[in-house]
Amino acid sequence: MPSLLITNIGALVTGDLKNPLRQADSIYIENGTIREIGKGLSRKADRMIDAQGITAIPGLVDSHSHPSIGEYTPAQNSLSWITNYMHGGVTALISAGELHLPGLPLPPDARTALSLAIVTKRCYDNLRPSGVKVFAGTLLLVPGLTEKDFDEIAAAGIRLVKFIFYDYSLLPNGEAERYVRWARSRGIKVKIHSGGVSRSGVSQVAGFEIVSKIQPDIIGHITGGPIPMPEEEMIRIVAERDYCVEICSSGNYRMALSLIRAVKAKNAYHRVLIGTDTPGGTGIIPRGMLREIAFLSSVAEVKPDIAVCMATGNVGRAHGLDIGLLEEGHPADLVLLHKITGSVAKDALDSFAKGDLPGISMVIIDGEIRVAGRSQQTPPPERVASQK
Numbered sequence: 001m002p003s004l005l006i007t008n009i010g011a012l013v014t015g016d017l018k019n020p021l022r023q024a025d026s027i028y029i030e031n032g033t034i035r036e037i038g039k040g041l042s043r044k045a046d047r048m049i050d051a052q053g054i055t056a057i058p059g060l061v062d063s064h065s066h067p068s069i070g071e072y073t074p075a076q077n078s079l080s081w082i083t084n085y086m087h088g089g090v091t092a093l094i095s096a097g098e099l100h101l102p103g104l105p106l107p108p109d110a111r112t113a114l115s116l117a118i119v120t121k122r123c124y125d126n127l128r129p130s131g132v133k134v135f136a137g138t139l140l141l142v143p144g145l146t147e148k149d150f151d152e153i154a155a156a157g158i159r160l161v162k163f164i165f166y167d168y169s170l171l172p173n174g175e176a177e178r179y180v181r182w183a184r185s186r187g188i189k190v191k192i193h194s195g196g197v198s199r200s201g202v203s204q205v206a207g208f209e210i211v212s213k214i215q216p217d218i219i220g221h222i223t224g225g226p227i228p229m230p231e232e233e234m235i236r237i238v239a240e241r242d243y244c245v246e247i248c249s250s251g252n253y254r255m256a257l258s259l260i261r262a263v264k265a266k267n268a269y270h271r272v273l274i275g276t277d278t279p280g281g282t283g284i285i286p287r288g289m290l291r292e293i294a295f296l297s298s299v300a301e302v303k304p305d306i307a308v309c310m311a312t313g314n315v316g317r318a319h320g321l322d323i324g325l326l327e328e329g330h331p332a333d334l335v336l337l338h339k340i341t342g343s344v345a346k347d348a349l350d351s352f353a354k355g356d357l358p359g360i361s362m363v364i365i366d367g368e369i370r371v372a373g374r375s376q377q378t379p380p381p382e383r384v385a386s387q388k
């Protein structure tokens with residue numbers, strides 16, 4: 001794979017909350033990995049990119065997506081959505097379950113849920129649409145799974161399981177607790193559908209009490225997907241628990257503002273993950289992640305570099321995946337972007353702060369240039385990175 005040197009970067013967002021903005025203007029990439037970040041790097045590389053002073057951020061990681069079959073989404077009977085998301089800066093998608101498969105009985109029985117997870121995982125292991133990393137095969141937890149099933153998903157490389165259809169009246173029998181234990185002991189993260197019933201009509205309602213019993217790693221769409229739990233329960237989860245919490249485009253905007261107030265009070269920025277919860281009834285939103293960052297930056301007044309971390313490094317860390325960081329030794333997944341002509345913003349981060357969408361010039365995944373010049377999904381940025 002050709003090496004790549006990017007120079008003349010304006011702002012560089014790392015995706016790491018501990019040090020979100022790095023004083024550097026160059027990135028050197030070799031074999032798909034970031035080898036060096038610094039000022040004025042002048043190493044020889046097979047390909048050279050002049051960023052023309054625009055901003056670099058890690059590739060966006062959608063914390064909550066619903067892939068089904070390749071780039072086809074049965075939810076809206078549409079094709080090519082993953083490539084379109086990539087043009088919106090998304091370089092990785094984390095599946096919250098492949099529950100849109102046409103004809104899938106809902107809730108699935110244990111054998112069906114397990115088979116679906118394994119088949120989907122194997123398929124996306126073999127298929128990276130436009131280079132996008134699709135972390136699929138998320139096991140939908142239903143009664144009747146065995147510890148052997150958890151061995152099987154662990155062996156297949158599945159790293160996430162999800163409570164959504166599980167009948168919580170069964171909690172006293174201890175099965176759900178065992179699932180969480182079996183997952184944890186295999187390095188698998190546990191997510192829960194929170195709030196009211198979703199489009200399927202058969203997801204289970206979960207608020208403070210249920211999530212406190214399950215003790216998941218991540219509360220899916222805590223601000224609604226589309227219906228949130230009661231506001232006071234959401235605030236109690238931030239204040240009294242330490243789970244990661246997702247804000248999704250499918251949710252309730254008033255609750256997103258309330259969540260951020262609670263997060264600020266607790267200084268719990270590291271626990272916030274941004275996702276879209278699409279494709280689904282909310283639609284297909286290629287610019288969804290960018291819009292969510294802009295909303296949190298401008299309306300909820302989260303610093304834009306911190307909001308970017310919520311859509312990148314925070315998501316990778318919460319899911320135990322090596323994605324979302326612009327740092328040495330990590331995969332070279334990144335986006336070069338800038339203000340759009342006519343925007344009053346100064347640059348990409350200022351665009352977010354002012355609530356404007358930035359324009360994408362370049363998307364790189366594993367060191368490979370996937371979008372060059374300009375994105376097909378954002379308006380063109382005022383300046384674009386050039387290849388030499």
Ligand SMILES: [Zn+2]
Pocket residue numbers: 064066096225277
């Ligand atoms: Zn969902």
